[in-house]
Amino acid sequence: MMQAVFRKLILRKRPVDDVGRRNFQVVNADLQQPKPGQVVVEVKYLSMDVAMRGWMLAGHSYVPSIRVGDVPRACGVGIVVNSRAKHLEVGDTVIGQLGVQEIVTLPGKDLVRVDVRKITPVTWAGYLGLTSAITGYLGLLEVGKPRKGETVFVSGASGSVGSVVGQVAKLKGARVVGLAGGRANCRRLINEFGFDDCIDYRASDLGKQLRKKCSERIDLYFDNAGGDVLDTTLDWMAPHGRVVLCGSMATRNVTEQKGLMNVRSVLIDRLSVQGFVLFDHECRYAEAVKDLTRWHSSGRLRLWSSEDLREGGLVGFSRTLADLLAGSHDGKMVLQL
Ligand SMILES: NC(=O)c1ccc[n+]([C@@H]2O[C@H](COP(=O)([O-])OP(=O)(O)OC[C@H]3O[C@@H](n4cnc5c(N)ncnc54)[C@H](OP(=O)(O)O)[C@@H]3O)[C@@H](O)[C@H]2O)c1
Structure with a gap:
């Protein structure tokens, strides 16, 4: 039975210089049941990107700015736990813009299923990720x-x-x-x-x-x-x-x-x-996943190292982002939720 309430992180204060706990707050939210075409995804791993800080600043940029009270934008990997989208089933591992939250309800068309038989979910959030x-x-x-x-x-x-x-x-x-x-x-x-x-x-x-x-x-x-x-x-x-x-x-x-x-x-x-x-090329993500899976599995595409996997979930997000911005990481940083 899926939980009716989940936790998410919201932006409390836009970053000015560095990023810290004061900028965020963990809150409870009610789970939205999926409408036709939508799926519910349990978020497992998030890619930590330097751009995340910029996405939280006010002003004109290439994506809409995250508003105070919104969930910070993050790409990552999750498991489908409820589906009303034809191409996705419960148990599928998917990648997409999931946000810093435990569960998200999204249109299935915004997600791409990935093969986790030979490539780990951490790598789909990390070196092979969006x-x-x-x-x-x-x-x-x-x-x-x-x-x-x-x-x-x-x-x-x-x-x-x-x-x-x-x-x-x-x-x-x-x-x-x-x-x-x-x-x-x-x-x-x-x-x-x-x-x-x-x-x-x-x-x-x-x-x-x-x-x-x-x-x-x-x-x-x-x-x-x-x-x-x-x-x-x-x-x-x-x-x-x-x-x-x-x-x-x-x-x-x-x-x-x-x-x-x-x-x-x-x-x-x-x-x-x-x-x-x-983000302008969302309609080509599936094609990229297909080619990258094939090339990586056949040894034609190498990855630089293994990911720098951080624990700490929602509460650990601000510390992990601060570490990334300070350059204290060893390889592509991924946060486990
Ligand atoms: N446009 C988009 O949609 C989009 C999406 C994702 C990422 N990005 C951007 O793409 C860039 C690369 O991302 P990434 O994930 O590959 O970063 P990364 O893994 O951190 O690697 C970036 C590389 O840049 C090199 N570097 C550092 N300082 C440099 C300097 N002063 N001059 C020349 N090279 C320098 C480093 O090389 P060494 O370690 O060999 O010194 C490092 O390996 C970033 O700016 C990121 O924000 C853009």
């Missing part, structure tokens, strides 16, 4: 559209998004060069992840290295870095090259963004620069 592998897959294939023989450059290549972008670009026949921090990460990307080459952003002059390692210029740049990395890379794009803007790791701790400086390269090389937001 904001990791699925972001990389969709950003690359829906926006970047790599072609056989092209040179693809990807920053944040050792990250949960970039490591997948590079491997999928290789599967599509491109030559792939990554940007990562440290010799060990670069070596690993080449030896274990099949990248053709890699540049260490901590050690080298990026402009010089790009000219050496992408001697015929870059056809497609998948940008997880922003800032100076983006400006320098724009200088070495091939004519009519494409740039996918996905993340901004190089400027995440900068309070005053200085903006894109190298606009001249966009003009002289007639570049296409397009922002990518995962």
